[in-house]
Amino acid sequence: MTDTTPLVRSASDAAATGAPHIEVPVAYDAILLAGFGGPEGQDDVIPFLRNVTRGRGIPDERLEEVAHHYRHFGGISPINAQNRALKAAIEGELAARGIDLPVYWGNRNWAPYLEEAVQEAAGAGDTTLLAIATSAYSSYSSCRQYREDFARVLEATELVGTVTIDKVRQFFDHPGFVHAFTEGVRDAVAALIADGVAADRIQVLFSTHSIPTADAERSGPRDRDFGPGGAYAAQHEAVAAFVMANVRDEVPAAAQTDWELVYQSRSGPPSQPWLEPDVCDVIGELPDRGKDAVVIVPLGFVSDHMEVLWDLDTEAMEAAEEAGIRAVRTPTPGVDPAFVSGLVDLVVERLKGTPASARPHQTDLGPWFDVCRPACCENVRAGFKPAVSGLLP
Incomplete structure (x- = not known):
């Protein structure tokens, strides 16, 4: 019997090959900006922390020990406002370059959720998505967990087979x-x-x-x-x-x-x-x-x-x-023009299929992979869950 399991789940045809760097052009329909999410009021704090720690059985009494960080700032995390600003900046940079791609924004742990963003994209006919996660480095929480969330969202919205999600490379040294x-x-x-x-x-x-x-x-x-x-x-x-x-x-x-x-x-x-x-x-x-x-x-x-x-x-x-x-x-990148331009450069790499040898990187570790390698960034406590944008498992 032939194994028909795809090498890469819910990927574009180019990324489904499992090649480490996708060096052929891909006609993406839209960008999916994926954030962590954060509370935007005192009543949001504990529900947000429940989302962050879902599946770990942490009682609210312990969550309240962390909640005081947010309560110190009125229960408002700045992260959602920062992602709104980043989304607008990316849209402005795309428009300035004449790149006609909408940007959908969704979070893992608070509204607007990834489910909403993916459904909105699909409803508009944008089904070949390229994700930018707001995390630059490789680890379970900063890369694979996003990829698992993409897979979970596609299942939850019944859009597996309709929507594909690729992901730009980790940009730590861009x-x-x-x-x-x-x-x-x-x-x-x-x-x-x-x-x-x-x-x-x-x-x-x-x-x-x-x-x-x-x-x-x-x-x-x-x-x-x-x-x-x-x-x-x-x-x-x-x-x-x-x-x-x-x-x-x-x-x-x-x-x-x-x-x-x-x-x-x-x-x-x-x-x-x-x-x-x-x-x-x-x-x-x-x-x-x-x-x-x-x-x-x-x-x-x-x-x-x-x-x-x-x-x-x-x-x-x-x-x-x-x-x-x-x-x-010192400052974080935020919406620094060089950072925003760099994120759009990462999108252009995939639109054009830029060879790995021509991709900018400032350490010997880069350019990082477009398609994560097998067993990359395992969570030893939870094991391997379904994930997109990478080879199985």
Whole structure:
């Protein structure tokens, strides 16, 4: 008996081949902007957190421990407003280039949901979709979970066989994404030096969301050894190294400025290993390292959402104040024109079938895959669920 199971679920004909990079043109009908979602009022906070933790059996009493971050800001996460702005910026860039593609926006965990976006697209006759997830790196929570949600949504809306969803490559080292971080670190270090802080007494901390160590180890394709933190840590390390190399070219004194990758926003039980060190713990150690100032770089984040506002702008800044050192937090890409242009460049890659050899990337790890490889970014607790935009499982 012949196995008729497709190599890639619900994919365009080109992506269904399973090739790592799709180097033939694909006539997409629309773009699907996929976000995490966030509450937009106090009454939304607990229902939103239930969505985020669905299937894990966490009681509301424990969710309320996290809810105070949102309640501090009136129960409103900035992420939805930021995605509205990003959607508008992408639409403007597409129009400026004469690219006639509508942009549908949906979230995994709060309204507007992905189901609504996919149904709206299908209702308009736009059935060949190219997704942009608002997450740049490879891991379960930042890539595969989006792909699983796409598969779940197609099943829930009964649009399997009608709608296909491909996904742009992870853009951690695309010039458009890296641009804002390079500029931010350069400006912060240069300003501190100009204000009399010795370059060797400045510490640059590149911060990203911590994830379970087991998930980190399984991030990226399984046939490559990325080191202890998997592709997730390796990608961040590579981008941070690129940023610092460029900053040192523009600010020669920064050659004496140390940097490291740190983590934030841990949410698992103490018994479960997560990536370390924690940003606040490291800040507390800086005076003993002879540092007078810290530059905090939200390298893992596309925009200033709750993990940036609370974990960095609130907790990390308080840690710096307690340590008696100066602290500067650099910008996220947000709707920086270079970032928006870069996202549209990723769309154009797939419209034109740009060869991998001609795709821009600023680390040796890129350009990343258009079609995720087998067993990429496994969640060891939940196992492999159906996912699109990647080879089985």
